Amino acid sequence: MREAGRIVALTLLELEDKIRPGLTTADLDAIAERTAYALGAIPAFKGYQGYPASLCVSINDEVVHGIPNPARVLREGDIVSLDFGVIYRDFVGDAAITVGVGTISPLAEKLLRVTREALEAGIQQARAGNHLSDISHAVQAYAEQNGFSVVRQYVGHGVGRRMHEEPQVPNFGPPHRGPILRPGMTLAIEPMLNTGTAETEVRPDNWTVVTKDGGLSAHFEHTIAITANGPEILTLP
Secondary structure (H helix, E strand, O other): OHHHHHHHHHHHHHHHHHOOOOOEHHHHHHHHHHHHHHOOOEEOOOOHHHOOOOEEEEEOOEEEOOOOOOOOEOOOOOEEEEEEEEEEOOEEEEEEEEEEOOOOOHHHHHHHHHHHHHHHHHHHOOOOOOEHHHHHHHHHHHHHHOOOEEOOOOOEEEOOOOOOEEEEEOOOOOOOOOOEOOOOOEEEEOOEEEOOOOOEEEOOOOOOEEEOOOOOEEEOEEEEEEEOOEEEEOOOO
16 A cells, blocks of 8 residues: 555656646546556546546636546646546555645635645644544534534545445544544545635536635645554655
8 A cells, every 4th residue: 555655646746847827637647657657556437336537627616526538628726636546456545635836826825725634633632542533523524614614514534445345434423423533444534625615616617626605715635544653644755
């Protein structure tokens, strides 16, 4: 899983480096797929429950599951969420980042920073002996303290030999609930924060999730392992 995670991280770094105005979301998908195969892994999303691409690319008010499209062009000021997973020797790595295209607004800058920090707050609670909802509560508290709402319809998850395993990892809720975290557990923690309402809806393509009020949304995710010495982030380069 460390190697699967490393490949995901390197792919996301490659995408972040390439992003610029004028590129299409299909271009990003091609880069992700090519990079994963070059590093010896298989893209995990392509064909998963019928998903047609290797990468999820969600722009501005799109929360998750945006489908790459050769007609969708990145523009200066957009924020772009990139969610990617691979299978390496039958194990999955899964991570997401949100990046700005060129110069972005101060609100967008703050949203990206707070979403990244909310993920870090959640990871800090991913310790043996804590409850699962300690992660959830830490994410929600940090997000709301900074003026953003937390998406509730979509959550993190266990990950290992399959993309989505039990338990679900919500980004909201009271602390000290749910399973006790134990060494060896591997989780994908993935806050999705919005500038406006937490409510979402799904576009007619049956995949792309958008904010109900058209507000901006950001998404960061790491695959982490619970160890006796604290959380280990597996999706680092």
